[in-house]
Amino acid sequence: MSKPIVFLGNGGHASVLYDVVSKQGTDIVATVSEKTPQSDSLFSQFENYNDDGFRFEFKPNDVELVNGIGFMPFTDIRQRIYQKYKNLGYKFASVIDNSSTVSPSAKLGEGVQLLMGSIVQANAKLGDNSIVNTGVIVEHDCNIGNHCHLAPRSLLCGHVDIQDNVFIGAGSTIKNNLLIAESSVVGMGSKVLRNVAQSEVYFNN
Amino acid sequence: MSKPIVFLGNGGHASVLYDVVSKQGTDIVATVSEKTPQSDSLFSQFENYNDDGFRFEFKPNDVELVNGIGFMPFTDIRQRIYQKYKNLGYKFASVIDNSSTVSPSAKLGEGVQLLMGSIVQANAKLGDNSIVNTGVIVEHDCNIGNHCHLAPRSLLCGHVDIQDNVFIGAGSTIKNNLLIAESSVVGMGSKVLRNVAQSEVYFNN
Amino acid sequence: MSKPIVFLGNGGHASVLYDVVSKQGTDIVATVSEKTPQSDSLFSQFENYNDDGFRFEFKPNDVELVNGIGFMPFTDIRQRIYQKYKNLGYKFASVIDNSSTVSPSAKLGEGVQLLMGSIVQANAKLGDNSIVNTGVIVEHDCNIGNHCHLAPRSLLCGHVDIQDNVFIGAGSTIKNNLLIAESSVVGMGSKVLRNVAQSEVYFNN
Numbered sequence: 001m002s003k004p005i006v007f008l009g010n011g012g013h014a015s016v017l018y019d020v021v022s023k024q025g026t027d028i029v030a031t032v033s034e035k036t037p038q039s040d041s042l043f044s045q046f047e048n049y050n051d052d053g054f055r056f057e058f059k060p061n062d063v064e065l066v067n068g069i070g071f072m073p074f075t076d077i078r079q080r081i082y083q084k085y086k087n088l089g090y091k092f093a094s095v096i097d098n099s100s101t102v103s104p105s106a107k108l109g110e111g112v113q114l115l116m117g118s119i120v121q122a123n124a125k126l127g128d129n130s131i132v133n134t135g136v137i138v139e140h141d142c143n144i145g146n147h148c149h150l151a152p153r154s155l156l157c158g159h160v161d162i163q164d165n166v167f168i169g170a171g172s173t174i175k176n177n178l179l180i181a182e183s184s185v186v187g188m189g190s191k192v193l194r195n196v197a198q199s200e201v202y203f204n205n
Numbered sequence: 206m207s208k209p210i211v212f213l214g215n216g217g218h219a220s221v222l223y224d225v226v227s228k229q230g231t232d233i234v235a236t237v238s239e240k241t242p243q244s245d246s247l248f249s250q251f252e253n254y255n256d257d258g259f260r261f262e263f264k265p266n267d268v269e270l271v272n273g274i275g276f277m278p279f280t281d282i283r284q285r286i287y288q289k290y291k292n293l294g295y296k297f298a299s300v301i302d303n304s305s306t307v308s309p310s311a312k313l314g315e316g317v318q319l320l321m322g323s324i325v326q327a328n329a330k331l332g333d334n335s336i337v338n339t340g341v342i343v344e345h346d347c348n349i350g351n352h353c354h355l356a357p358r359s360l361l362c363g364h365v366d367i368q369d370n371v372f373i374g375a376g377s378t379i380k381n382n383l384l385i386a387e388s389s390v391v392g393m394g395s396k397v398l399r400n401v402a403q404s405e406v407y408f409n410n
Numbered sequence: 411m412s413k414p415i416v417f418l419g420n421g422g423h424a425s426v427l428y429d430v431v432s433k434q435g436t437d438i439v440a441t442v443s444e445k446t447p448q449s450d451s452l453f454s455q456f457e458n459y460n461d462d463g464f465r466f467e468f469k470p471n472d473v474e475l476v477n478g479i480g481f482m483p484f485t486d487i488r489q490r491i492y493q494k495y496k497n498l499g500y501k502f503a504s505v506i507d508n509s510s511t512v513s514p515s516a517k518l519g520e521g522v523q524l525l526m527g528s529i530v531q532a533n534a535k536l537g538d539n540s541i542v543n544t545g546v547i548v549e550h551d552c553n554i555g556n557h558c559h560l561a562p563r564s565l566l567c568g569h570v571d572i573q574d575n576v577f578i579g580a581g582s583t584i585k586n587n588l589l590i591a592e593s594s595v596v597g598m599g600s601k602v603l604r605n606v607a608q609s610e611v612y613f614n615n
Contacts, residue, residue: 012345012363015327019308099306101509101526103429105452116306116324119526119544122425134324135342137545137562140422152342153360155563157580158422170362171378173581173599189378189396191599217550217568220532224513247515304511321511321529339529340547357547358565375567376583394583394601
């Protein structure tokens with residue numbers, strides 16, 4: 001991350017990303033949000049712009065963006081914001097915490113976020129704009145699409161395929177060799193022993 | 206931890222704490238227990254005192270204490286011992302393993318214990334004498350009271366409030382934005398999707 | 411690991427072990443498998459032998475072996491291969507990732523494998539040829555036999571006894587003080603609150 005960073009969003013997910021990049025000495029120059037951060041926020045130290053102000057001030061070659069918007073089920077703001085700024089020519093920086101472990105043979109897309117204690121094993125692939133949240137394990141040979149959120153402590157056993165835009169709930173475990181199809185949602189704490197269909201909402205007790 | 210340390214207790218929980226502080230080069234000068242440690246114990250190398258002997262030998266300004274008594278449901282020894290020595294003017298050292306990750310914006314009370322691989326994210330608060338056990342994740346903006354035990358690998362999603370004296374069982378997952386009220390117990394491996402009431406014993410399969 | 415290493419097997423489990431030893435600068439000199447690795451495999455850079463060729467080329471004192479065969483329920487190839495080469499006089503190297511945490515008071519057998527983010531606490535014992543997979547927690551005073559596989563993110567609370575040849579499924583949690591008897595299988599994501607009998611297949615939802 002050689003260029004200065006601009007944060008999109010300033011809520012809870014952004015605050016965790018802030019911890020990652022600030023300890024790596026990254027130069028943060030601004031935030032972009034319709035909401036001005038509160039005075040006790042980690043982001044109150046930075047100038048905040050709305051979208052128009054940001055695009056006037058910073059051109060695509062000047063900065064890289066960090067997508068600080070979280071992705072909860074049945075929302076698509078994170079995806080839309082990523083696509084909008086990509087279309088305008090901006091580039092997204094990946095955010096990879098020092099405490100994460102990533103195999104040299106893993107392949108990471110643009111703007112991925114690997115948070116504290118996460119582990120990505122050999123030959124795994126991770127698409128653009130996807131979140132590997134706190135303590136997540138992605139085992140060997142998994143293939144994860146774009147715009148996914150693996151919520152904290154979810155676990156994908158070996159050779160799991162996850163298509164685009166999937167949400168895997170916190171603490172869930174996905175058996176090896178399964179397919180979790182596009183735009184599906186796996187509820188918090190689920191144990192998944194079969195494939196999940198496109199747009200399916202999977203949940204167990 | 207600049208002052209010499211005295212361990213209260215010498216059982217299983219104390220042995221894990223011992224690993225944390227011994228690799229940090231802390232000076233341990235004694236243990237306090239009614240039971241003399243067995244010859245093969247990690248603690249047999251230290252002089253063991255009963256309560257009277259300890260208070261005669263070490264004054265509140267000479268040492269800091271480590272609370273090596275665990276906290277299992279429906280017990281209160283750990284809490285009572287903490288309160289007793291606080292009332293006598295002693296101070297409790299926090300024990301934070303080198304492999305844990307704590308946000309700079311997190312706020313930690315007195316005598317907290319953060320064990321191996323635990324993670325405390327941005328803006329989280331942790332009260333006095335609470336245990337964040339092995340591999341626990343406390344997500345951003347959680348607020349945890351005094352005298353709590355988050356057992357190994359429990360997970361609090363974002364913005365969870367845990368009041369005083371709560372036990373969260375091993376491997377449990379608490380959904381974001383919930384309230385777990387005072388003196389409640391969440392059983393091992395629970396998935397918690399609603400608030401838990403004061404003194405409630407919550408359990409699911 | 412001072413002697414050169416020969417890998418037995420070249421599949422998914424082997425690829426994770428490869429990541430561990432390659433970043434430690436270990437000298438890998440060959441693989442042994444009836445299947446020649448594919449050209450895009452991490453192992454295609456090494457000469458591959460079949461069993462006869464390997465034994466002709468490398469004598470027991472020349473090398474140490476890494477058992478790259480995984481252990482899934484109702485299989486015994488990993489166990490048989492270990493025993494066969496031990497009987498021929500070969501020695502197995504342990505494989506311990508730099509991101510794992512092992513108590514100084516833990517006792518580890520021959521050829522154990524402790525993968526990324528795994529934690530073995532005070533006074534735990536681990537038998538020969540056992541796998542402590544990604545993100546596993548073995549709490550204080552556990553006793554694990556030979557030829558066991560603790561699959562990713564399984565958790566053994568304190569004082570759990572696991573006999574030989576046991577498979578603990580991914581994401582499972584075993585309550586403290588339990589006995590999991592020889593050759594039993596605990597299914598993925600199980601919460602174990604009672605002892606498991608010899609050869610029992612334990613599973614819950």
